[in-house]
Amino acid sequence: MAYQFERKQRIAVLGGGPGGYEAALAGAQLGAEVTLIERTGVGGSAVLTDVVPSKSLIATAEAATAITEATELGVQFFTRTDDGRPVRPEVAVNLSAVNQRLLRLARSQSEDMKKLLTRSGVRIVQGEGRLEGPNRIVVSTAKGKTGTDFDAVDADTIVVSVGASPRVLESAKPDGERILTWTQLYNLKATPEHLIVVGSGVTGAEFASAYRALGAEVTLISSRDQVLPGEDADAAAVIENVFTRNGMTVLSKSRAASVTRTKDGVVATLSDGRTVEGSHCLMAVGAIPNTAGIGLEEAGVQMTESGHIRVNRVARTSMPMIYAAGDCSDFLPLASVASMQGRTAVYHAMGDAVNPTELRNVTSNIFTQPEIATVGWSQKQIEEGLVRGMIYKLPLSENPRAKMMGIKDGFVKLFASSGSGAVIGGVVVAPKASELILPIAIAIEHRLTVDEVALAFAVYPSLSGSITDAARAMHIVN
CATH class of the missing domain: 3.30.390.30 (FAD/NAD-linked reductase, C-terminal dimerisation domain)
Incomplete structure (x- = not known):
């Protein structure tokens, strides 16, 4: 049971991703006065440009695979010509329609989350937020005729859930057309003829698997001995075998030194001088927390060298009234963990019973095939x-x-x-x-x-x- 305060406790949540959303919802359910600051939309990148659209794309890839492999189960697909002659059709993927659908699903999910927060009494402010000390967030809102407007949110507790963005290399800068981050893939109008994927971690492996199933030629560049180097060795071996059996080219122990555009495609130059030519390139080389320039260190919050926020098992930072959840923290970067951190942070701040998150009990999943x-x-x-x-x-x-x-x-x-x-x-x-x-x-x-x-x-x-x-x-x- 949460403690009763003389006045409503004020909670400000910076970032509306899985962690921020759950923190805001938990605070409202416990009777706090909650303000959520979000710059793009409720759900954050997880809903709008990452988890929801990527897993929707993977679901389409799974459907395409199920059709193409149905013959092994004795199911055959035929169309008929005007004279009644059966003809085996080709499985075609309309990527433009696929991307429109998954972005529509993402927007719908975001709107549903926003409606629930609003019904629960959460005040939502759209804009860029920055901490001004440990108890205030200053928000720059939409620019009007008079310039940028500002809103100040005072709080007893602040939950920071600003997420992370794709890491960008100077030698392979994304242009949104041929060299892409995973947030830019959904602008493609057609399946890439030859997609080069740089990075064989979770993101690289998932998209390589999906686009191969969608019909693209795929080359996966891995700097390690095998794909998914941080995973169970037997599991990684199965995935790599499936990749190669399905026609994917896997370049192990190969590091991409640079990726540049050509007249009608891209060329990846490896550190040993070899080159790989393709139509498009996905850069999947990790993520950077969105913590720079938002006043964390000035507010006394301890950070790691990588820019992540140090938190304990109840998502508390070095400042007692500031918590952090999700990919911006130094905890496990999973949407499910972010959600748990957000709830735990608010329960702890409001004196409710909490179970400190035990990472050993957290399930994780890689959505390859x-x-x-x-x-x-x-x-x-x-x-x-x-x-x-x-x-x-x-x-x-x-x-x-x-x-x-x-x-x-x-x-x-x-x-x-x-x-x-x-x-x-x-x-x-x-x-x-x-x-x-x-x-x-x-x-x-x-x-x-x-x-x-x-x-x-x-x-x-x-x-x-x-x-x-x-x-x-x-x-x-x-």
């Missing part, structure tokens, strides 16, 4: 001795439902404590792995043993049956 979902301790950490654990891997090809669906790639991998048998981590590589990881996350959150997980009845046949099968195989003998 197939997807990669992870939670808890990793195999690498177990092998390095950071935690004592058992490892069991069950190929998805052995699952009866996977066979029925024509799924050849993927696996379920469980990690359990060597002593108690408690589930401490897991990896799922499968279609919709983002849905399949939840039982493992619940097991970790509630410290269930593999024997307890194995007692659950999985539907037969089902992909989730591989989770209980893996748990059963790790039976702890008392």
